[in-house]
Amino acid sequence: MLETPARIEPLFFDDAVPTVLADLAIELQKAADELGRGLHPESAAELADLVRVMNSYYSNLIEGHNTRPKDIEMALAGAEIDPERRPLALEAKAHVEVQRMIDGRALRNELPSPTSMEFIRWVHRAFYDEMPAEFRYVEKPDGTKVDIVPGEFRTISDHDVAVGRHQPPSSSRVIAFMEWFQKRFAMAEKQASLRIIAIASAHHRLNYIHPFPDGNGRVSRLMSHAMALKAGIGGNGLWSISRGLARGLKDRGEYKRMMDHADSPRQGDRDGRGNLSESALKDFVEWFLTAALDQVRFSTAMFDLTRLEARYRALVKDVVDDKRAPDLVSAVLRHGSLPRGEANFVLKTSERTARNTLSDLVDRGFLKSDTPKAPVRIAFPLDFRERLFPNLFTDADVTVPEPPSLSFR
Known part of the structure; x- marks a missing residue:
């Protein structure tokens, strides 16, 4: 050797x-x-x-x-x-x-x-x-x-x-x-x-x-x-x-x-x-x-932004009973983050209505922020990963390479 x-x-x-x-x-x-x-x-x-x-x-x-x-x-x-x-x-x-x-x-x-x-x-x-x-x-x-x-x-x-x-x-x-x-x-x-x-x-x-x-x-x-x-x-x-x-x-x-x-x-x-x-x-x-x-x-x-946005909008539309929610998710995805006080301008609605939509999306894990008053960012909750990212993970039983056996001399 x-x-x-x-x-x-x-x-x-x-x-x-x-x-x-x-x-x-x-x-x-x-x-x-x-x-x-x-x-x-x-x-x-x-x-x-x-x-x-x-x-x-x-x-x-x-x-x-x-x-x-x-x-x-x-x-x-x-x-x-x-x-x-x-x-x-x-x-x-x-x-x-x-x-x-x-x-x-x-x-x-x-x-x-x-x-x-x-x-x-x-x-x-x-x-x-x-x-x-x-x-x-x-x-x-x-x-x-x-x-x-x-x-x-x-x-x-x-x-x-x-x-x-x-x-x-x-x-x-x-x-x-x-x-x-x-x-x-x-x-x-x-x-x-x-x-x-x-x-x-x-x-x-x-x-x-x-x-x-x-x-x-x-x-x-x-x-x-x-x-x-x-x-x-x-x-x-x-x-x-x-x-x-x-x-x-x-x-x-x-x-x-x-x-x-x-x-x-x-x-x-x-x-x-x-x-x-x-x-x-x-x-x-x-x-x-x-x-x-x-x-x-x-x-x-x-x-890809266009395809990801389309999948995300479809998901939110199916899960959230608020027709404004997909628009807010799209805005945050495209702009990276959004001050909470600007949600009403994006949705073209009252501050109270926008605040309710935003809070619901945060509670459901679609948006996130560092503090309750900080700008919101997009989030990708694992509960919906197969909808958002098909085949990203494999949760079903799979056959993977067996790790090599270690034999100490």
């Missing part, structure tokens, strides 16, 4: 980027630039919060943890949750909060290199600091439990693992591998032609190293999200790579199969010059970027 960091090569394509990957990167950039166009920034921000919940939902679903979106929302609100569902809800809440911090750092131009050891450790630490006790250890075959230290790489033999058929580097070599990973991907970040492609290759190679005793999958997906922001394809936070990975392009087992395929060793002199197969890496990057493009296009259609 190679224990030199060059074991994870190739990370890019030494001679030239394959045309299919270059074309996909261009298409992804164009599609992401269009995502959310026409939406008011405040309305887009509310949608981005919903997408964070979706990202958490699908990321945890990949790990075999099926958490109800309602429970995630309840955990974020600090509400009481059934004890049996509480650990999964708190795990999902931690994911949402870490992504929110990543997005905030990106907006303030304070996001460091997502492939740096500092950032990757920070993501793991922030995630596990909020993790419920039930998920803060790994269990060895003999039944003993090994605590997970937030933000700490595997460094001792107790943390050596096998992931399915893959044998990651031994714990004593993780730091050397991560230093190589950081150095090589820092080079890609400086090259416009590689920034988008590197999102996919870094995603696989980080999981290949498996630097933490647990949580590597969630950390890699959050790292991929941060890399998308850095590469300029974040789409205002309105799309989720986790949804694409969990659902696949044709079936829900693709993520696991493609990750396993990218583990393949080099197949002869025409398969690159690294330890791993360059052809398999190309296949994985193509699949990953295609899944990302599929999700950007899905979100573009889902969050």
Whole structure:
């Protein structure tokens, strides 16, 4: 078993980027630039919060943890949750909060290199600091439990693992591998032609190293999200790579199969010059970027202002016995927020009538505000998510990739 960091090569394509990957990167950039166009920034921000919940939902679903979106929302609100569902809800809440911090750092131009050891450790630490006790250890075959230290790489033999058929580097070599990973991907970040492609290759190679005793999958997906922001394809936070990975392009087992395929060793002199197969890496990057493009296009259609407004108006018309309510919802969606005292001008009615309409919409969760007197903003209540956003979440029983079994040596 190679224990030199060059074991994870190739990370890019030494001679030239394959045309299919270059074309996909261009298409992804164009599609992401269009995502959310026409939406008011405040309305887009509310949608981005919903997408964070979706990202958490699908990321945890990949790990075999099926958490109800309602429970995630309840955990974020600090509400009481059934004890049996509480650990999964708190795990999902931690994911949402870490992504929110990543997005905030990106907006303030304070996001460091997502492939740096500092950032990757920070993501793991922030995630596990909020993790419920039930998920803060790994269990060895003999039944003993090994605590997970937030933000700490595997460094001792107790943390050596096998992931399915893959044998990651031994714990004593993780730091050397991560230093190589950081150095090589820092080079890609400086090259416009590689920034988008590197999102996919870094995603696989980080999981290949498996630097933490647990949580590597969630950390890699959050790292991929941060890399998308850095590469300029974040789409205002309105799309989720986790949804694409969990659902696949044709079936829900693709993520696991493609990750396993990218583990393949080099197949002869025409398969690159690294330890791993360059052809398999190309296949994985193509699949990953295609899944990302599929999700950007899905979100573009889902969050198109005209279509969203039409769905929202139809919903409010069906639910609220007030013919003025759809007009007020439309105005807030289009303008981002509305001072309460201006509702009567929008509705062309008396202040009292407008106040009643507005209060009813707030009570039903269609509008929200920070204080009882603050301007109202659009809200997207989860009770009506299938009407507003068909197929955004999957609540029915689904077949998802089984998480790889961890066997401690």
